[in-house]
Amino acid sequence: MPADLDQLLQGAGTRFKLYPQAPVLAAFAEPETVWVSRKPGSIQPGPADDRLYVVEPIDKPRLYEFPHLPPYRGPTRAPVAPGRDGHFDYLEPGDPGFEAAHMYGTVRRVLDIWEGYFGREIPWHFRDRLERLELIPFVDWDNAQSGYGFIEVGFGEAESGARHPYNLNFDVLAHELGHSMIFSEVGVPPPATMTAEYRGFQESASDLVALVAVLHFDTVVDRLLRNSNGDLYTLNELNRIGELSETEQIRLACNTLRMSDVADVTTPAEQLSQPELHRLGEPLTGAIFDIFVEVFQELLVDAGLIDADLAALSYGAAEDSTHHASIERRFAAAYRGRHDAFKETLLRARDYLGDLLANTWMRIPRDFLSFKNVSTALLVSDLSLTGGRYRRIIRESLAWREITLPSMGELSTLFTGRDSANLEWGLAVRQSRHLRNLPYRERWRLARRRGSY
């Protein structure tokens, strides 16, 4: 098995009960116990730690917007305290404080996962002015936002009119933390250099932050494989992001949009509506989802779990339904009795995706960002991580979406400095005799390097 983040945190961290997906979905009606990276007893009432804190305003008068920014100074509810053992999993759904703890636990968990892929702490983009990220679990608003020093969330409204608090929605919270991470790692461009593609990229990257994070729930991975028989192109819960009911979701990662289906990227960012900006990022999200599925299938072939012929058939499968039925039958036959081997392979593909994205985000510019910068960084990152093993998959997936690719010449000039630093880092850690003293993220990163994807 590839090293599991939970194995590293179990016993060392603090327990929370989290819903892997919106509790409105029947399959996820029960929260799961997870471990976050802070030692029991170190998380203060709030919950609060050295990087994040929850504050629950009583009737917050307005949304945060410059110049109204954290810290919140109005009247608040009492902070939520841990149990006597220092853990928060004593709180049950419906208890006062459960929602606040759920928001903290989710954001902390997603941050732990991504700091694992980065192999280091992700600093806040607002660190010059504020030390910690403020989390507001409820504002009277049918949306959620992430900004300078805060994440604040309201509720989603299903077509039935039912309201679902976003503080219990893992995808929405992970997406908002995704924005904060991208503000930190890529940067916040000034208006003069902010492109529509930067905004579309922000939405796409935030959805992918949620997608990789949700694949760290055992129940999600098990259910995903059982429902799809390992054929991830079939529509299922992994592809849905920010679900509101069994049938409604905000966006689909598994979409068929190409660049010619979305707004012209030369449109100034401020002239596009929020839905248009989300849509602009969808071909990129779709391409990266395809890369993930293709890498998974290639790893299945390597492990002897499916044959190369089936992988090739499902690659860009035609819409022809008999063709599709035959692919489904063959996946079902391959998967039967081999859940654990499929799962191990899926987790390898997940960790490749996490490493690929973290690597990519460290390489792209904040100013005048174009999707071509992103496609270039994806190719260079794969070269750095695997020696270019998935180059064909990455190129073909992006090209199908009509996303501009770099030439080979452009690529070779970019593969320099930072990559040799990466290799040296790996050597330094391998030589360290005191692995147990390394923080969980370095140990996890090292274990992933030993395994292959």
Ligand SMILES: [Zn+2]
């Ligand atoms: Zn967003």
